[in-house]
Amino acid sequence: MMDIEKLQLHPAYRVVSDDLRQRIVRGEIQPGEPLPTESDLASRFGVHRSTIREGLRQLEQDGLVRRQGKKLLVAVPRNSDLASAAERALRMHQVTFGDVWQVASALEPLCAELAAQRITEAELAALALNIEQTAAHVAHGRSVVASTIEFQSLVAEATRNQALQLARAPVSLLMRAGYAAIAPALPQSGERLLEAHRHVFEALRQHDVEAAVGWTRKHLLDYRRGCEFAGLDLDLPIPLAMPADGPPK
Template sequence: MTFERVRPVRAYERVVEQIEEHVLRGQLKPGDRLPSERTLMEQFGVSRSTIREALRVLESNGLVRSRHGDPGGPEILPFSPTTLHKSVTRLVRTDQVGLGELVQFRMLLDGSANLLAAKLATDAEIAEMDIALARMESTIGDGYVQFSQADLEFHDAVARASRSTLIQVCSDVVRGVVLSLITQKIADSPDQQALMRKSLSHHAEVLEAVRDRDGERAARLARQALYAYYAEYVSDAEQPLLEALLEDDAPPPPSFAT
């Protein structure tokens, strides 16, 4: 039997852990205030510098906000996807998560969002998707920035219709990180409009499947489109991560590359 070496824990880390635990248990809610520094020093039995370091970490993590000169203690903040975005970005940049795994996760998220939207979307939500699709078509001649904004509105409408807050938050974060890693795809495309029209055609198919309440088809379309769009950027070693989400009896979808 072997044991791992014990990592020394600094006092401020224990302070951070206790405050985070109170938040997770609901004992501290957004808008609540922590006690003053002096009171925290007394309760934790640590120095002022330890409390300040703990608060610095908590603020960096987006858990609390301190205002200079504010007579109240640090304020507990509501959850923000910004924190999750930073964490995912850090994982990618330290090579703990590869692009293939990120694209695979997005295939899972978008597929699930499409599936749920097809089953749960109201007529009003489908109308929102219609409006976003029409905006995508109308902005093709205006450039990719405008087109991508309309594209984002379509995905957001689908995610909202899924009724899953987690899907909405995670999809937004993963989409942003993946796109930040591949900034040259559109810029290097010899025909941006052709690429945008392919994307428009895919979104129209998704909307048709959602309107027909065909969740399986809507999910399959999401996975196929993401594979077609990103597979060429994923290493050979990570290709199986994406291919595992494609149907065994269907040929790989054609690349979006022009």
């Protein structure tokens, strides 16, 4: 009896989207240039317009094309879109809270190191505003999860290293789950987080690499201890969905 593997046949719309994606990545169609019309593409691929439409929808969801009136223009995906897509994929691959903490412990101190060397006055001003907003949230007993993620993103932007920013963005988003679990168990966590941010900011302002890295590492250790205190099993996969980033049930 011959051992024959089943053919892996992909839907026609996936063939269309994959072909166009490769052409965009290779630079055959430049950002800002329009794609051919649905009718033209249907004729070239030899499929129905509905198949083309679904293939284009895939590209639009990936941020590779954007609509301008009736035209579809090639676009460069935004970092936020890439981060969200990667975050969803990582959740589906059942990465654990511990996995995310380990990666963040490597990437966030690197961000602090490079930011301390390169940060500008405008970037410092953005961080100062973030700290003011975080302080207001703490004073009024509001969640600081969103402002914490924003602070980390602002530090990463100050590295001016696109590869690093893209690598750490989904990891930072995944850490929301841990922050959300810590907050109810440790009401003082907002104050501790704010203190760490203020120390990181001051180190960045003085271009003090050692202090910036040291306080970032201290904050990440606090994060891990907070998760453990909150009873969060770091070996658990991060849930696929948590309303308003609430703690896992």
